[in-house]
Amino acid sequence: MKNIAVLVSGGGTNLQALIDAQNGGTITHGKIVTVVSNKADAYALERAKRAGIETAVISRRAEGENFSHALTEHMKARSIDLIVLAGFMSILNGELLREYEGRIINIHPSLIPSFCGDGFYGLHVHEAALSYGVKVTGATVHFVNEVVDGGKIIMQKAVEVRDGDTPETLQRRVMEEAEWIILPRAVEKLCAEM
Numbered sequence: 001m002k003n004i005a006v007l008v009s010g011g012g013t014n015l016q017a018l019i020d021a022q023n024g025g026t027i028t029h030g031k032i033v034t035v036v037s038n039k040a041d042a043y044a045l046e047r048a049k050r051a052g053i054e055t056a057v058i059s060r061r062a063e064g065e066n067f068s069h070a071l072t073e074h075m076k077a078r079s080i081d082l083i084v085l086a087g088f089m090s091i092l093n094g095e096l097l098r099e100y101e102g103r104i105i106n107i108h109p110s111l112i113p114s115f116c117g118d119g120f121y122g123l124h125v126h127e128a129a130l131s132y133g134v135k136v137t138g139a140t141v142h143f144v145n146e147v148v149d150g151g152k153i154i155m156q157k158a159v160e161v162r163d164g165d166t167p168e169t170l171q172r173r174v175m176e177e178a179e180w181i182i183l184p185r186a187v188e189k190l191c192a193e194m
């Protein structure tokens with residue numbers, strides 16, 4: 001059984017998908033042992049508590065230069081094997097990336113290399129897809145390195161763009177049809193292979 005840490009900042013629907021996959025038997029080779037938020041008011045923390053998972057708040061604002069070290073220490077103390085960024089809105093650097101190279105993954109709401117990199121987060125990603133006029137978008141699970149959204153791709157799933165879509169309706173469809181499906185699958189695959 002691999003020890004999984006999930007890093008969150010917001011609503012935590014991707015965290016919920018992981019919790020459901022763990023309870024439903026889709027994730028069998030790993031266990032979420034800690035959920036870390038960089039925001040104290042993230043609703044994702046409530047989801048973790050409800051599932052009986054330990055929570056912690058580690059923020060760049062409080063930690064400053066020590067942020068990466070504080071996260072690394074938290075992971076080491078729990079023998080974490082895999083770190084999953086699930087809507088984590090702070091860019092990681094330094095010690096954590098070195099110590100956990102090849103063991104940190106992220107879910108991005110587009111088909112990388114489209115609509116990714118600096119500034120492409122949240123609704124901006126879907127606004128960009130709609131304004132470009134693509135007919136297919138999707139989600140990507142990838143490894144995290146020092147290049148934003150630049151690590152090796154692990155899994156992708158395509159989602160149709162429909163006439164009349166708004167950034168909000170497209171975001172929802174990408175979550176339902178892609179993110180919530182491939183993130184648990186990728187986590188299980190990596191845990192099974194480790």
Ligand code: GRF
Nearest residue numbers: 010011012013014087107109
């Ligand atoms: C998702 O769209 C994810 O792809 C992106 O941030 C959003 C997080 O949503 N990185 P949630 O907190 O999992 O609901």
